[in-house]
Amino acid sequence: MDFETGYTMTIGGRPASGDGTIDVVNPADGDVFAQAPRATAADLDAAVVAARAAFPAWRDTPIVERRRILSEAAQRIGEHAEALGRLFTREQGRPLPLAIQEVKGGAWWLRATTKLDLPVEVTEDSETRRIEVHHVPLGVVCAIVPWNFPVLLAMWKIAPALLAGNTMVLKPSPFTPLCMLKIGELLRGLVPDGVLNIVTGGDELGPMMTSHPGFAKISFTGSTATGKRVMESAAKDLKRVTLELGGNDAAIVMPDIDLDAVVEQIFHGAFYNSAQVCIATKRMYIHEDIYDALRDRLHEIARRVTVGDGAAPGTDYGPIQNKPQHDRVMALIDEAKASGLTLLQGKEVPAKGYFVPITIVDNPPEDAHVVTEEAFGPILPLLKFRDIDDVIARANDSDYGLGGAVWSRDINKAVEIARRMDTGTIWINQNLQNTPFTPFAGAKQSGIGVENGAAGLLEFTQPRTIFIPKAAIA
Ligand code: NAD
Numbered sequence: 001m002d003f004e005t006g007y008t009m010t011i012g013g014r015p016a017s018g019d020g021t022i023d024v025v026n027p028a029d030g031d032v033f034a035q036a037p038r039a040t041a042a043d044l045d046a047a048v049v050a051a052r053a054a055f056p057a058w059r060d061t062p063i064v065e066r067r068r069i070l071s072e073a074a075q076r077i078g079e080h081a082e083a084l085g086r087l088f089t090r091e092q093g094r095p096l097p098l099a100i101q102e103v104k105g106g107a108w109w110l111r112a113t114t115k116l117d118l119p120v121e122v123t124e125d126s127e128t129r130r131i132e133v134h135h136v137p138l139g140v141v142c143a144i145v146p147w148n149f150p151v152l153l154a155m156w157k158i159a160p161a162l163l164a165g166n167t168m169v170l171k172p173s174p175f176t177p178l179c180m181l182k183i184g185e186l187l188r189g190l191v192p193d194g195v196l197n198i199v200t201g202g203d204e205l206g207p208m209m210t211s212h213p214g215f216a217k218i219s220f221t222g223s224t225a226t227g228k229r230v231m232e233s234a235a236k237d238l239k240r241v242t243l244e245l246g247g248n249d250a251a252i253v254m255p256d257i258d259l260d261a262v263v264e265q266i267f268h269g270a271f272y273n274s275a276q277v278c279i280a281t282k283r284m285y286i287h288e289d290i291y292d293a294l295r296d297r298l299h300e301i302a303r304r305v306t307v308g309d310g311a312a313p314g315t316d317y318g319p320i321q322n323k324p325q326h327d328r329v330m331a332l333i334d335e336a337k338a339s340g341l342t343l344l345q346g347k348e349v350p351a352k353g354y355f356v357p358i359t360i361v362d363n364p365p366e367d368a369h370v371v372t373e374e375a376f377g378p379i380l381p382l383l384k385f386r387d388i389d390d391v392i393a394r395a396n397d398s399d400y401g402l403g404g405a406v407w408s409r410d411i412n413k414a415v416e417i418a419r420r421m422d423t424g425t426i427w428i429n430q431n432l433q434n435t436p437f438t439p440f441a442g443a444k445q446s447g448i449g450v451e452n453g454a455a456g457l458l459e460f461t462q463p464r465t466i467f468i469p470k471a472a473i474a
Helices: 041-060 063-079 081-092 096-113 152-163 178-187 205-210 224-235 259-275 291-304 323-338 388-396 411-419 453-458
Strands: 009-011 014-016 021-026 031-037 121-125 129-137 140-144 167-171 196-198 217-221 240-244 249-253 281-287 343-345 359-362 379-385 404-407 461-469
Touching: 009 041, 009 178, 021 081, 031 081, 031 178, 041 129, 041 140, 041 167, 041 196, 041 205, 063 081, 063 096, 063 152, 063 178, 081 096, 081 178, 096 152, 140 152, 140 205, 152 167, 152 217, 152 453, 167 205, 178 196, 205 217, 205 224, 217 224, 224 240, 249 259, 249 388, 259 281, 259 291, 259 379, 259 404, 281 291, 281 388, 291 343, 291 359, 291 379, 323 343, 323 379, 379 388, 404 411
Parallel strands: 140 167, 140 217, 167 196, 217 240, 249 281, 249 404, 281 379, 359 379
Antiparallel strands: 009 014, 009 196, 021 031, 121 129, 129 461, 343 359
């Protein structure tokens, strides 16, 4: 299969080209290198009609057979990981080995999720009656994903939704449409027609989808601002929603850490994917006893690593994925400079393309924008603390509540701190970890609902409770 050209949507198992195209830009040079189809309202209708038509048969397919098909789909995606990875780097910017890793990881996630089950629960089994709770699929799911993990986050939706017996219309970000278009093409003929439809388009397509009456549920990953619009639109006909939104994760670094052992991981937890990660460390609270030492070590790494074209060997960090995001991050850096904050930056970055130097901000005030806003780019504020109650209060003082991290050699103490953090996930002496068997959910304005794990699977179902008498009425 050709991964370089011929990008088509998948609607009802067949290719569809839309009306017109959207440009796809390589963020490493800012040049347009491909076009993706622009779906019309009629294309979206056709995708919803195909998904609705496919639903009864897919719902009634035994789960073991759905498992088999999804595992084969995972296998097929994994077999094309190198070609998809190259395409991923061109559209997303991430260094090639890590791009291939995401495709392989996405395929693995799809297969692993099929190990989950939807058993019938029995809440009472007495002499007079048995009460069974069945978890039945909802219908057609609208899935909307962002550009920072375009394959993995799509799999987080496809795997549980289809395993549970739903069908789907999925929309990748207009900034990164190509890998998912090719994955749609790869799976034609394997996943039954209409079960998984992939559509692409510009900014108009998302709102068209969320207001479309043919969907039973919206599963959305993106910013908090957009999530609020999605929820508003879904309210019109009470579509179910799962919203995985933004974060401003705090890490708390205790004075007893073994600096040599963890400094690389701490850096990685903040800057992986050029910090375009919802669960990246975005505020780092460091105990005053080790503040200077850790700051200097982080700066040292920032000066050592290479930011550049993800297709070039030896690149550690790629560009910001798109121009609007690049401009937002640069504006935050410029504002920090203008307000007299101390910036510790890494190596110079290429002038062409959407590059931002790795930037550490040395102990800014708590109310600086670099602290209060989700930068979603490589600008990390380091903040000093002395008292544990004070730092927990500062970490929790955010409308976001996605994740957080505690770094300490005293695991019990770290767990105690973790239990007081007002977020959906807290990592101890690690970061950025998730598994298909573990619920992932944002607290506060970081989201509504759950992805992954048994709880995430249940979000794609509706309980159907059946009261069964033990004897017929005489
Ligand atoms: P975004 O909200 O701009 O876009 C996300 C998706 O929504 C894209 O596909 C976009 O085309 C679509 N969209 C835009 N406007 C829409 C509308 N009105 N109705 C429906 N769909 C619409 O987010 P982004 O810039 O692509 O991604 C970055 C954000 O995503 C960050 O805030 C990040 O923290 C968040 N994120 C969250 C998670 C998580 O699991 N919690 C994971 C990754 C990213």
